[in-house]
Amino acid sequence: MRNIKQKLLLVFLAIFAGFYAVGVVYAQEGQPGYPTDDDVNRVAKKLYCPVCPNTPLDVCETKACEDWRAQIRDQLSEGWTEQQVVDYFVAQYGERVLAEPQRKGFTSLVWFLPLTAVLIGVGIVYEILKNWRKQQTIPVAAPPLPEVPREMLEKIEREIRELD
Amino acid sequence: MLTDIGLITLVIAFLLTLYATFASAYGGWYKHQKLVESARNASLLTFPFLTVAVLVIVYSLYTLDFSLAYVYDVSSQAMSPFLRITALWGGQEGSVLFWAWLMSGFVAAVLLRKWDRDRELMPYFTATAMLTTAFFVGVVLFITNPFERLWHVPGASELTQSLFQPANAMPYYPEDGGGLNPLLRHFGMIGHPPTTYLGFTGFVIPFAFAIAALITGQSRGDEWIRTTRRWTLIAWIFLSIGLILGGRWAYDVLGWGGFWGWDPVENAMLMPWLTGTAFLHSVMMTEKRGMMKKWNMVLIILTYSLSLFGTFITRTGVISSVHAFAKSALGPAFFAFIGLTFLGSVSILYKRWDTLESDHSLESFISRESAFVLQNMLFLAITFVVFWGTIFPLISELVTGTKITVGPPYFQKASGPLFFVLVLLMGVAPLFAWRKQAARTLGKAIWIPFLVSLGLASIWGYAHRMHPASILGLWLVTLTLSLIFAEFWKGVQARRSSRGEDPLIALFHLIGRNHRRYGGYIIHIGVVLIALGFIGDGNFKLETQGTVSEGESLMIGNYQLQFEGLRGYAGSDGREVVEAVTTLSQNGEAIRTLNPRRDYFIVQQQPVTVPGVYSTSGKDVYVLLVGWDESGQSATFKIYVNSLINWVWIGGLMMIVGTIIAAWSSPAQCETTYVLKPATLTSHPLPQEG
Secondary structure, three states: OHHHHHHHHHHHHHHHHHHHHHHHHHHOOOOOOOOOHHHHHHHHHOEEOOOOOOOEOOOOOOHHHHHHHHHHHHHHHOOOOHHHHHHHHHHHHOHHHEOOOOOOHHHHHHHHHHHHHHHHHHHHHHHHHHHHHHHHHOOOOOOOOOOOOHHHHHHHHHHHHHHO | OHHHHHHHHHHHHHHHHHHHHHHHHHHHHOOOHHHHHHHHHHHHHHHHHHHHHHHHHHHHHHOOOOOEHHHHHHOOOOOOHHHHHHHHHOOHHHHHHHHHHHHHHHHHHHHHOOOOOOOOOHHHHHHHHHHHHHHHHHHHHHOOOOOOEEEEOOOOOOOEEEOOOOOOOEEOOOOOOOOOOHHHOOHHHHHHHHHHHHHHHHOHHHHHHHHHHHHHOOOOOOHHHHHHHHHHHHHHHHHHHHHHHHHHHHHHHOOOOOOOOOOHHHHHHHHHHHHHHHHHHHHHHHHHHOOOHHHHHHHHHHHHHHHHHHHHHHHHOOOOOOHHHHHOOHHHHHHHHHHHHHHHHHHHHHHHHHHHOOOOOOOOOOOHHHHHHHHHHHHHHHHHHHHHHHHHHHHHHHHOOOOOOOOHHHHHHHHHHHHHHHHHHHHHHHHOOOOOOOHHHHHHHHHHHHHHHHHHHHHHHHHHOOOHHHHHHHHHHHHHHHHHHHHHHHHHHHHHHHHOOOHHHHHHHHHHHOHHHHHHHHHHHHHHHHHHHHHHHHHHOEEEEEEEEOOOEEEEOOEEEEEEEEEEEEEOOOEEEEEEEEEEEEOOEEEEEEOOEEEEEOOOOEEEEEOEEEEOOOEEEEEEEEEEOOOOOEEEEEEEEEEOOHHHHHHHHHHHHHHHHHHOOOHHHHOOOOOOOOOHHHHOOOOOOO
């Protein structure tokens, strides 16, 4: 019974992995006709509108953005690569046009810090769990005795001795 | 005259909130029962006074009293009566007043309850909640007052806006107002602000109780958690509904084919939801096991501060530019208040830190307890990722002077893996037993759902030959769903065999016997369905754009969109409409006429793109009219095929249903729900103040 289970599991895992491979190949297909609206939008998607707050260039409806998209089309038809177009926009309008922040200079902090925080978080979780466990191994301490003044203690002890 | 009444009630309400705050704090500290009672009455009275102020504004919006600057800004003759009323939250002044009004309503509702049960907590609860209310009423009164009038000073080129008549000025009555921002004229935007504000203000209630528990030293017990459980659920579900309505609005109105764009305003709302959700879970640990008391406090303080921060960001626009901060006194006021309340609550927490030790210790790393800790940590990590990404442009501008954008790629990459683990945990954690889980029995419980999910994901992946990431996502979703369904199945089977009930009856009784548990599962199903929507949005989305002449078609996937022609007409609410007539076919068969259009609002000079959508449970075909040539012979369309997007809305509905079930009271649950009664709870008296 156990053997069949394990085999079944292996078969499923193998099929699952197979689709992965298919997916990877599928994702690398090219596209015909150049540059179409879709090619322009693919580049524009990586950029943010230099004038409107928080609007990706491919969906921005202002006239200025229409012109920028036309410019991207011209550049692509002149044979620029997508990266060259993106670099041009960064040089022209600054880092703010990039949808995905860069991984260099001060900006790399945006990526670096969350990663550090997650690692620290994992450490904290481990510490918390370890501490909770440690508490268990220590026998539960008896509730502390009420504070009794020294004189009172001595008096009681004296009285006990006197009783003997 | 009427506006004077509104202004006067606002002033009285402000004085009442101040009195209530100080009288209850003073009365509580010096055990002055009379003063506390009086503060309570003042708090209760704040609500009707603010109600009058709100009604005056609503009436002015409805009757178009354009002498008020606020009415002039957001209302207009072309707007329907219903829209005029919703304009209450269509602008800054009205929104902040609305916020304050909801807040005072929440406080009044809490104070009208039986007061005896939490007699000790009440003075500090009142003080904390009323301080928050006082801040908002103060902001309305002094910084962004909706009762300000328009005046014309002879010789001046611009109108003056002030409460009282400036020297030599004449009152000015405009013919018509600017009207509500056209983008806000949608059911999502009508429902989104009230629900969001109910969520934000609702979380002030558990926060105020938490602070009261810390101050009185009752934070060790879980009484305050019992008192606030339902309030927290109400706040949480309203915030969730607000998020979903906001997403729906973005999808229908903003015309970019998606529902979540990681915009600072969206993030500002997501953050308190994340910490609030973590809080909802960590209080369970306290209720059941007497653990995670410190977490509760940290989480509720964060949720409160982030709720204020959310209001701050949406209302000041500080994230899009540093300069927006200095434009009005609103920014600095919010900044100061958030800072003071945060520091104040953290220092109270610091003082009481040692009283918040756990009643139990961890017995095993594989246990419900450790799953809860991990879950809380994940929520906090995601919150940090979102927070950091949201404020980083600001930091960058301040430090280096360079403006940068942190767009969706950052948020997807940084939070995606964390969400993945969270959803996985959501399926697996309910199987973990309290205290200790034997790996063997866990394996037994997971075995079948795991195979089912692997099988389903493989079939799905084969059928669509999608990217690896999407297959992984689908596997995760099916695994979590089948694990949750297995829980229902096991419960129903147990009832069937022990009592011989019908499956449906058994399911009904199962949920009825344990609202919280099964309500929670239903909420989890809703969350998984929303995750499915995100997976579809991130992986299966198709998009294309093209210009076609009349009679020509655009192809996308197995869909074909044929352009039939353009037509123009005058629409309602003062807009001119240009509408395209198109026919959508699938595999060569016509299925639907779609009319994507562009509405141009004349007064505001603002275009709004309204998509034509063909919607099924599997996918939406979403068509935008991007442009057209002057002759009207050809037009440019953008078409998105949005797979699985409707599961976001369905998941949202499931979350609401689950929350209602979880919040439903049942007599059995009023008793203590401790899994193991901690011996220490009674034997260690609380350290007294002093």
